[in-house]
Amino acid sequence: MNTSDFDGTAARSVAERLRTWEWIYLGYLLFLPAQPYFSPDPAWWEWPLTITVCAATVLLYALALLRGPSGWNLWASLVPMAVLGALATPFNAAASVLFIYAAAAAGNALPWPVARRWFTALTVLDCVTALLSQVPLLYRLLGFASALVMVWVVGLLELQQRDRRQELENQRLRTSQVELLATLAERERIARDLHDLLGHSLTAVVMRAQLTKELVLADPQRARAEAEEIERNAREALAAVRSTVTGWRRTSIRAELEVARRTLAGTGVALQVSCAEEPALVAATEHELGLALREAVTNVARHARASTCRIGLDTDGERVRLVIADDGIGGDAAEGTGLTGLRERVARLGGAVQRSGSAGTTLTITVPKAVAG
Template sequence: MIWIGIWLAFMSPPLNKLLDGGYSTVGEVFGWTGFVVFVLAYLVLVFRHTARRLTTPVVRGTLVFLGALAVALSLTLGPTWLVLFVYVAVSCGAVLPARQAGWSIIGSTAVMCLLALRGDQPVEAVGGLLVPALLGGFAMTGVGQLIRTTVQLKEARATVAQLAANEERLRMSRDLHDLLGHSLSLIALKSELAGRMLPDQPGRAAAQIEDIQQVSRQALKDVREAVTGYRRPTLPGELAGARTALAAAGVVADVPADCPTDGLDEDQEAALAWALREGVTNVVRHSGARNCTVTVQVRQNLDGRHYELTVRDDGDNSGGSAAPKGNGLTGMTERLEMVGGTLDTRSGKGFTLTARVPLGSGT
């Protein structure tokens, strides 16, 4: 919006001319009508095309209309109206493909120069508009490319997220098949066998039923362990969630894209992941911060090597995120203590939360 609207500043010369009453009645009516129609067509074309791409005939037709109207106003109302060609060039840069935009910008600027030669002061008329027309047109070409690249990046991220979700569903289906397929087949087979044995061999049928009970209990245990593994948070997953949550809250986030988890067992990683989730939640809900930095690193101190997670914000913590006895901080402390870790908090200019877990001597 800034790059599109900033060029409206060049509309001041023809607007001042109209306000000064330097034209006849017919000239003023034509000038005001042409001015309003030109500005509306320019804004609608560029804004609408930026939000959702228009069809090629509509784009080209609108550009031809803007160029024709600029020519008509310049020929009838004087060289002051040559400034409209700056907007024609900007529109070409905003809505056309890069190669077509380049030639269109040069062409519209050339038409402006030719019309300026008809005036009494062609050098003055062209001198103040040549650079804005070329600069504005080619700058909008770059901005348009940036917008298209951003849209493609968002679409690519959505595709990657969908593929990741599909892969996770496939993994879960494979795990459940591996866990339950054999057990359920065995239960069905033994149930059928027990049914056949029951009339003549009740003792052997009872043994089969006991086997069925054992297999069922083991299958239930396997399913519970699998579900626990699915629910266990991971550091990479929580880092991605932290970026999303902070961005949604309008907090400028400095979060690493990934982190090594070598040397951490599942319980330690889960404890750090919970600490990260709770720390980011406090920043979003209570701190009033504008910036948040998350760091993960391996540090050496007198007690050995530790994996350290830090969440630092610049808020005032008036909402109580720094309260030492909050339920969230208490829960984090208990989780970390279960894996031999510690939790430190520090208030001052912002709030800093540091979670540490020990690493083995071999890491």
């Protein structure tokens, strides 16, 4: 499991725990039967009233939690709870717990300025019902005083938990977005590398196959050698595909110069390499620069109709310059996907590509040196 998976799972786990605590608030309903149970002479209607109030509270509170704290769902739970509390508390002080549930519903859904006004209104309603109550003074003090405090405590806790849940949901969405962007970037990398690697390898295979076909009767020994080279190129292409998909492939300037030598030799193009000193590059930079070299050589072999290709590599202060020049047809033809991809690859390194189409074609690739420490 990667870090983003862990972050997303942790966010969901914490949000679920916060939601579980909201159901625990129903435990306050246990106070409602206290008054008729301990009353020395309860009226006949006290027990039915208590059961009805408990059932209605559970229904309204569940509506607020399960259907979502927005729109008519909010008002269909918040307002009836406050009204039911105002009607029941004059006869049962513990019914003031409904003000607490109304505060929880308000804190769970309303912004702080509106929720604060609701908490204040519920506090006033609690005081008014205390004055109108027929409950003995002791029950009245216990019920209404505790409700007076808990309206604010529970309401503020719900506000805090709602903000926390929103933060966790935002974190989960950010994690999902990062995962999506990483997936898209990986797909682009694979597509780009496959184009560069397979484009070169398959070009070499096609050209050598054409040469082999011409040599089968004229020079069987050389045709056999070319067929062996075709097999080698195909195996290298297969290995490149596998390593590209797994993300472990790394190439180097030295390796790509050898690949360029074999590729151009198969098409009858002479290669001249000028490299005073091989620069020390970080692996990622050398890999990208090596693939850029491969794409440029592939274009020479495929399109240039050249007899000579010159590759030069030198450093200029903090920058590395790679020059690929041929004596082919040149011109200012529109750039294909290969050269466009090469420009994008070099741009990611903070470099640039210059193209000249006079007297053949010259590509000058300049990137930051990025010397490994």
